[in-house]
Amino acid sequence: MHTSSIQLDLKFGLSFEDLYHTEGLVRLDTKFRQHLQAVSAPLLQRLVAARENLGALDRKQQSDLIVELAPHVEDFIGELFGISSELRALQAKHHSLAPIYALKRRFVQKKAISGVSKEQASAINGLAVAAELEAIFNEPLTEASFVDHVSRWLDAEQEHQPQLQLAARYAAWAALSPAGIEKYHHGVLFRVPHKLEMTHLIPVESLQVNGLAQLALPERTWRHREGFKLTDPGMDLNGALDQANYCIKCHNQGKDSCSTGLKEKDGSFKASVFGTTLAGCPLEEKISEMNVVKQEGNTVGALAIVTIDNPMAAGTGHRICNDCMKSCIFQKQDPVDIPQVETRALKDVLELPWGFEIYSLLTRWNPLNFARPVPREDSGYKVLVVGLGPA
Numbered sequence: 001m002h003t004s005s006i007q008l009d010l011k012f013g014l015s016f017e018d019l020y021h022t023e024g025l026v027r028l029d030t031k032f033r034q035h036l037q038a039v040s041a042p043l044l045q046r047l048v049a050a051r052e053n054l055g056a057l058d059r060k061q062q063s064d065l066i067v068e069l070a071p072h073v074e075d076f077i078g079e080l081f082g083i084s085s086e087l088r089a090l091q092a093k094h095h096s097l098a099p100i101y102a103l104k105r106r107f108v109q110k111k112a113i114s115g116v117s118k119e120q121a122s123a124i125n126g127l128a129v130a131a132e133l134e135a136i137f138n139e140p141l142t143e144a145s146f147v148d149h150v151s152r153w154l155d156a157e158q159e160h161q162p163q164l165q166l167a168a169r170y171a172a173w174a175a176l177s178p179a180g181i182e183k184y185h186h187g188v189l190f191r192v193p194h195k196l197e198m199t200h201l202i203p204v205e206s207l208q209v210n211g212l213a214q215l216a217l218p219e220r221t222w223r224h225r226e227g228f229k230l231t232d233p234g235m236d237l238n239g240a241l242d243q244a245n246y247c248i249k250c251h252n253q254g255k256d257s258c259s260t261g262l263k264e265k266d267g268s269f270k271a272s273v274f275g276t277t278l279a280g281c282p283l284e285e286k287i288s289e290m291n292v293v294k295q296e297g298n299t300v301g302a303l304a305i306v307t308i309d310n311p312m313a314a315g316t317g318h319r320i321c322n323d324c325m326k327s328c329i330f331q332k333q334d335p336v337d338i339p340q341v342e343t344r345a346l347k348d349v350l351e352l353p354w355g356f357e358i359y360s361l362l363t364r365w366n367p368l369n370f371a372r373p374v375p376r377e378d379s380g381y382k383v384l385v386v387g388l389g390p391a
Contacts, residue, residue, distance in 0.1 A: 054370050234318055256287060257329055306345060
């Protein structure tokens with residue numbers, strides 16, 4: 001059956017064909033506003049006001065409204081495509097991972113590694129401490145078991161001081177020592193930001209070959225190519241959410257340099273030690289806002305935020321651009337891996353039923369785009385595009 005004849009949802013009375021024409025998208029937008037009126041009339045009033053006079057809102061007010069609306073956009077799209085249960089399952093998957101990031105921030109970073117040097121961590125016998133913890137856990141030591149037990153110990157901290165001290169020693173070894181970093185390089189719990197050495201950004205090993213020193217990438221970083229198949233699958237959900245949680249959400253202070261660039265006092269852009277202009281995202285994507293919404297489990301909402309400024313997100317992400325990372329507020333330690341969060345948001349949507357149709361729809365109708373929620377009327381002009389790639 002041709003998709004244009006399929007009814008998406010009898011309540012809305014829309015067909016796939018409607019989603020590809022301005023008249024149908026205007027009807028869809030009306031349905032969304034009716035949906036919003038039913039769940040939050042004050043939020044609808046703020047949306048209407050923003051559309052009528054966007055200039056009356058400062059950037060922070062626009063960001064706050066976008067973040068508040070994003071979950072409602074996701075709920076509406078879930079109803080529209082009949083995938084509300086799948087969205088709830090995806091949200092639950094996000095929430096199930098939240099204890100990892102909470103313990104990482106609360107215990108690993110604030111307690112275990114605070115004031116501990118790399119040399120001190122390397123002096124810890126990680127295998128011996130692991131054996132002690134496994135005896136206490138009465139199960140194998142994994143990131144999941146560590147989070148489970150240590151979180152409960154923290155809830156009754158005074159009663160579990162010896163256990164917490166042991167767990168802190170292991171976390172310090174896992175996060176800071178070369179052996180621990182190697183063991184957990186695929187995980188997130190013990191992977192902490194490290195100070196940037198601008199003259200040593202690429203991790204290389206020095207090997208002696210025929211009496212000469214030769215630099216080589218560590219074998220664990222190798223990606224073997226098979227024909228033209230992709231060698232980098234990108235981060236999984238756990239890794240991407242770790243990065244979203246690492247972001248400190250600078251848009252709240254108007255300092256989201258990843259989006260707008262790092263600036264000098266005179267307003268000009270700063271430059272890196274290599275002379276690269278730190279102008280941030282060329283599209284000024286609302287990165288901090290995306291991270292907030294993705295972190296909270298609203299993946300469709302996060303992708304809707306991305307497509308406000310970047311409808312061609314399928315061609316960007318972690319494969320093409322990292323200008324945002326260069327301008328991240330973290331200039332002296334590892335930056336937030338923003339492209340991986342964007343890629344993960346897109347992939348998570350595409351893996352849903354009707355995922356491509358949802359992404360495609362957001363490039364034409366996007367209620368978070370206050371300036372242009374639906375396409376302009378046909379201008380009558382014909383456009384010739386000459387070039388390759390995204391052009």
